[in-house]
Amino acid sequence: MIHDFLIVIGFYSLLSHFAGAEVDLLFVTALLTTMSFSVHDTIVIFDKIREYRRTDDQTSFTIIANKSITETMVRSLNNSLTIILMLTALVLLGGATIRFFVSALLIGTIIGTYSSPFVAVPFLEFLEKNKRK
Numbered sequence: 001m002i003h004d005f006l007i008v009i010g011f012y013s014l015l016s017h018f019a020g021a022e023v024d025l026l027f028v029t030a031l032l033t034t035m036s037f038s039v040h041d042t043i044v045i046f047d048k049i050r051e052y053r054r055t056d057d058q059t060s061f062t063i064i065a066n067k068s069i070t071e072t073m074v075r076s077l078n079n080s081l082t083i084i085l086m087l088t089a090l091v092l093l094g095g096a097t098i099r100f101f102v103s104a105l106l107i108g109t110i111i112g113t114y115s116s117p118f119v120a121v122p123f124l125e126f127l128e129k130n131k132r133k
Helices: 002-019 025-055 061-093 099-132
Strands: none
Touching: 002 025, 002 099, 025 061, 025 099, 061 099
16 A cells, blocks of 8 residues: 555656646545555455455465455456546546646556555465465
């Protein structure tokens, strides 16, 4: 989740440098919303991993993690694509006062969508392998 936080801050700093965006309460709101999306997606995947670990002790952690990601991917993509479509419409058709806020939300949603299965789960797998040693 720190990964998501830093990428949104980096994107917003570029937006600030080139387009004059300012750090304000809307930006803080976008950061907190991004974190909540990312935490929610990660919890869903981790809960599915926990569920499979409870019922199947023989299968390797990697296979369980892969199965959990596969089962939750459609749900995560449906949620994220709905949000991304709405935010894209707001960036294109919305007012100038919320354009930077919506841009930060859009980048945060995109980053959060990929970070849950592709950053959080491999990190959990790394921790699991090191725990066994």
